[in-house]
Amino acid sequence: MKMIAKEELSLKERMARMRVVEGSYAVAHAVKCCSPDVISAYPITPQTHIVEHLSQFVADGELDSEFLTVDSEFSAMSSLVGASAAGARCYSSTTSQGLALMWEVLYNAAGMRLPIVMTVANRALSAPLNIWNDHQDSVGARDSGWIQLYAEDVQEAADAIPQAYKIAEDPEIRTPVMVCMDGFILTHVYEPVELLSVEEVERFLPPYRPEHILDPENPKTFGAFADPSYFTELRYMQWDAHRRALNKIETVAREFAEEFGRWYGGLIDTYRADDAEVMIVTMGSVIGTIKDCIDVMRSEGMKVGLVKIRSYRPFPTEALRKALKDAEVVAVIEKDVTVGNEGALLTDLKAALYNTPTRIPVIGFPAGLGGRDITVRDIRRVVDRAIAARDRGIEAEMEFLSLREDLL
Amino acid sequence: MEKLLAPGHRACAGCAMPTVINLVLEAAGPNTIVATPTGCSEVTTTPYPESAWRVPWINSLFENAAAVASGIESALKHFGKNHNVFVIAGDGSTLDIGMGCISGMFDRGHNVKYVCYDNEAYMNTGVQRSSSTPPCTSTTTTPSGKVSFGNPRPKKDMPAIAVAHRVPYVATASVAYPVDLRRKVRRAISIPGPAYIQVNAPCITGWSFEAGTTVEIARLAVETCLWPLYEYVNGELAGVKKIHVKRPVEDYLKAQGRYRHLFRMKGGEEMIRVLQQLADENARKFGLLYEGDVACTSGE
Amino acid sequence: MKITVAALTEPGSTVVNKTGGWRTFVPVVNHRRCIKCSLCEIYCPEGCIHQIDGLFVPDLDYCKGCGVCAHECPRKAIEMVLEEK
Ligand SMILES: Cc1ncc(C[n+]2csc(CCOP(=O)(O)OP(=O)(O)O)c2C)c(N)n1
Ligand code: SF4
Ligand code: SF4
Ligand code: SF4
Ligand SMILES: [Mg+2]
Numbered sequence: 001m002k003m004i005a006k007e008e009l010s011l012k013e014r015m016a017r018m019r020v021v022e023g024s025y026a027v028a029h030a031v032k033c034c035s036p037d038v039i040s041a042y043p044i045t046p047q048t049h050i051v052e053h054l055s056q057f058v059a060d061g062e063l064d065s066e067f068l069t070v071d072s073e074f075s076a077m078s079s080l081v082g083a084s085a086a087g088a089r090c091y092s093s094t095t096s097q098g099l100a101l102m103w104e105v106l107y108n109a110a111g112m113r114l115p116i117v118m119t120v121a122n123r124a125l126s127a128p129l130n131i132w133n134d135h136q137d138s139v140g141a142r143d144s145g146w147i148q149l150y151a152e153d154v155q156e157a158a159d160a161i162p163q164a165y166k167i168a169e170d171p172e173i174r175t176p177v178m179v180c181m182d183g184f185i186l187t188h189v190y191e192p193v194e195l196l197s198v199e200e201v202e203r204f205l206p207p208y209r210p211e212h213i214l215d216p217e218n219p220k221t222f223g224a225f226a227d228p229s230y231f232t233e234l235r236y237m238q239w240d241a242h243r244r245a246l247n248k249i250e251t252v253a254r255e256f257a258e259e260f261g262r263w264y265g266g267l268i269d270t271y272r273a274d275d276a277e278v279m280i281v282t283m284g285s286v287i288g289t290i291k292d293c294i295d296v297m298r299s300e301g302m303k304v305g306l307v308k309i310r311s312y313r314p315f316p317t318e319a320l321r322k323a324l325k326d327a328e329v330v331a332v333i334e335k336d337v338t339v340g341n342e343g344a345l346l347t348d349l350k351a352a353l354y355n356t357p358t359r360i361p362v363i364g365f366p367a368g369l370g371g372r373d374i375t376v377r378d379i380r381r382v383v384d385r386a387i388a389a390r391d392r393g394i395e396a397e398m399e400f401l402s403l404r405e406d407l408l
Numbered sequence: 409m410e411k412l413l414a415p416g417h418r419a420c421a422g423c424a425m426p427t428v429i430n431l432v433l434e435a436a437g438p439n440t441i442v443a444t445p446t447g448c449s450e451v452t453t454t455p456y457p458e459s460a461w462r463v464p465w466i467n468s469l470f471e472n473a474a475a476v477a478s479g480i481e482s483a484l485k486h487f488g489k490n491h492n493v494f495v496i497a498g499d500g501s502t503l504d505i506g507m508g509c510i511s512g513m514f515d516r517g518h519n520v521k522y523v524c525y526d527n528e529a530y531m532n533t534g535v536q537r538s539s540s541t542p543p544c545t546s547t548t549t550t551p552s553g554k555v556s557f558g559n560p561r562p563k564k565d566m567p568a569i570a571v572a573h574r575v576p577y578v579a580t581a582s583v584a585y586p587v588d589l590r591r592k593v594r595r596a597i598s599i600p601g602p603a604y605i606q607v608n609a610p611c612i613t614g615w616s617f618e619a620g621t622t623v624e625i626a627r628l629a630v631e632t633c634l635w636p637l638y639e640y641v642n643g644e645l646a647g648v649k650k651i652h653v654k655r656p657v658e659d660y661l662k663a664q665g666r667y668r669h670l671f672r673m674k675g676g677e678e679m680i681r682v683l684q685q686l687a688d689e690n691a692r693k694f695g696l697l698y699e700g701d702v703a704c705t706s707g708e
Numbered sequence: 709m710k711i712t713v714a715a716l717t718e719p720g721s722t723v724v725n726k727t728g729g730w731r732t733f734v735p736v737v738n739h740r741r742c743i744k745c746s747l748c749e750i751y752c753p754e755g756c757i758h759q760i761d762g763l764f765v766p767d768l769d770y771c772k773g774c775g776v777c778a779h780e781c782p783r784k785a786i787e788m789v790l791e792e793k
Binding site for chain 2: 717720726754756769770776
């Protein structure tokens with residue numbers, strides 16, 4: 001995050017607005033400021049605190065929303081399909097097994113072009129059961145048609161909520177948005193956060209006024225089935241909306257920066273990338289560690305930079321091509337692995353660079369799976385491997401980071 | 409008067425389901441939003457870019473209509489809007505795959521009126537057994553065969569499940585009793601909170617009966633006491649449709665291809681006797697017969 | 709036609725689909741026998757029997773010839789007749 005000077009608010013005033021809160025509280029508070037009409041969610045670690053805080057807001061009369069204590073995540077998302085079609089601004093949050101249980105409804109909500117916003121508190125997927133953070137859950141849902149934004153820190157996870165609504169509800173986009181934040185690492189951490197207010201958010205986010213809703217005065221049919229003569233075009237329209245979202249995500253990020261003075265990048269962000277020879281590409285909270293590490297390596301004279309993926313879907317192909325065109329080697333660190341292939345982001349990134357003049361080695365590192373720490377040593381190892389790949393050619397395209405060989 | 413389900417839909421000629429839908433909508437009126445899960449009623453009425461529905465309508469998935477309707481009702485409540493919210497769903501989506509969502513919807517007390525048109529199998533996918541399929545019925549996944557009389561299991565008692573959820577209004581109905589069906593829909597609307605109505609809706613394709621006899625088959629189901637008509641208000645049995653002349657179950661069974669094997673296979677009579685016992689038990693349990701009529705109950 | 713976002717569809721638009729072509733037998737109403745009980749109109753799965761000037765008339769644009777009306781008519785006022793096309 002960069003703080004941008006805002007005319008009305010001095011930095012001092014802004015520091016005074018800071019409160020030390022739990023990450024889940026910050027997100028719940030941001031949701032409250034967007035005044036959703038219907039909230040529907042189901043408890044699952046490490047997402048639970050978000051809905052508990054929201055329930056408390058409703059119980060205290062601070063938030064006028066219908067809060068549905070549903071019977072499952074599947075019902076949670078299904079009920080929001082109905083509520084959204086009836087014209088409601090809708091919110092849910094989940095993780096891991098809950099997201100997996102929603103799978104069928106995710107595609108449906110996106111295909112029906114319902115601008116639902118959901119926080120995914122990223123967590124590993126069973127088996128084996130594991131409640132800690134990685135990105136396998138949301139990466140597995142990357143083809144569902146949802147826009148996916150990944151947050152680096154608590155402030156970004158919270159600020160991404162009004163941005164997500166603004167993107168999702170735009171008549172040109174009409175696509176649901178997942179805001180992904182690392183489970184425990186961000187949901188349970190206490191950090192100083194600048195909390196939004198309803199009035200500020202209202203200035204930034206227009207009310208939700210969909211063109212068509214379920215309405216006896218204008219009784220449209222939602223969810224007709226399409227045979228082969230129409231299906232392709234309906235998918236194309238979704239695809240095209242994602243293409244438009246490439247601009248929209250950037251615009252909304254800028255508008256947010258103007259209104260609130262905080263900037264996290266648009267589709268991507270970069271760190272010390274200008275003259276970087278080794279580029280690390282990643283997403284989520286590990287970015288904090290990587291930045292610190294880059295600072296140290298820079299002080300040692302190593303030209304290392306970072307590209308943060310903020311929007312994984314739509315995939316920022318052009319932005320990445322531009323950001324990586326002068327790099328000499330790219331290393332992807334990602335908290336997922338496609339069993340049977342390699343990390344999903346690695347595949348996506350290589351594909352993005354393939355039809356371009358950029359001919360550099362790209363290697364990938366599934367890391368932090370099931371909550372394993374990604375340490376400074378790990379990141380140094382990644383950079384060493386990258387330099388070796390540049391200088392001596394690729395030895396292994398993909399390597400599990402900090403794999404405990406002693407256990408195998 | 410223009411029906412709220414328009415003609416031009418693709419339901420098989422003689423299907424009871426469109427009639428059920430029109431009777432429900434007639435009673436509910438145009439100020440009604442309908443959620444329908446995947447199944448015959450959905451695929452036959454909404455082939456894009458057409459729709460037979462003249463009320464606002466939504467399909468999301470096969471198993472989530474109750475949750476979708478919960479969301480609609482919550483949004484309307486939030487906006488202070490007053491429309492009826494209905495689910496109109498097949499038995500498979502109701503008694504089987506949608507059970508969790510329905511239980512949740514009942515449990516949360518949404519003001520949603522859930523109508524299941526019961527054709528006693530998964531018709532849209534080609535007549536496979538559902539938990540609403542009666543015993544001894546031949547379906548494509550419980551076919552009768554040299555060593556099988558068809559579906560080995562009893563029909564799941566969904567109305568009882570609804571009553572157990574303290575759903576304030578629960579009823580059975582039949583396409584053959586349109587006045588009764590419309591009255592039950594209106595009564596369901598008049599009682600705040602969830603309602604559940606299960607309507608017998610013969611499927612000519614899956615049950616294979618003679619063209620034109622759809623309604624007669626449904627009437628026979630009632631007259632044999634295999635399909636008792638009753639309503640529960642706040643957990644109490646509040647009314648039954650009495651039967652003047654109780655017909656033997658054979659009259660109902662022999663009219664349908666799905667029971668043909670019972671009349672051909674060795675041991676079929678024993679199975680018919682079992683079904684007759686089910687009917688007799690219904691008659692006793694719900695008090696379907698007039699005093700003094702009991703003597704002529706059995707078909708034997 | 710232009711495709712609609714999310715396949716949003718107009719109410720009652722199946723009326724463009726004239727299902728009358730499905731028919732083999734056509735219902736013929738003997739209006740003199742009719743007692744105007746309207747059961748045929750209620751039971752018709754197509755909702756295509758209309759009361760026109762007091763007479764119950766099947767709309768042959770949509771009638772699929774299922775025979776339910778004829779079977780249910782208490783006066784046997786409707787006969788299903790093989791249709792010559
Ligand atoms: C999750 C899922 N599983 C299976 C199906 C396939 N499917 C579609 S409709 C249907 C059967 C519908 O049966 P029912 O609810 O009784 O309605 P009917 O077609 O009999 O009117 C099935 C199995 C599906 N669409 N979705
Ligand atoms: S298969 Fe059965 S339920 Fe489905 S449309 Fe045909 S008759 Fe109706
Ligand atoms: S069912 Fe027969 S008697 Fe009744 S209105 Fe129709 S044609 Fe007339
Ligand atoms: S034959 Fe069937 S479709 Fe035709 S009018 Fe009679 S009931 Fe309706
Ligand atoms: Mg069925």
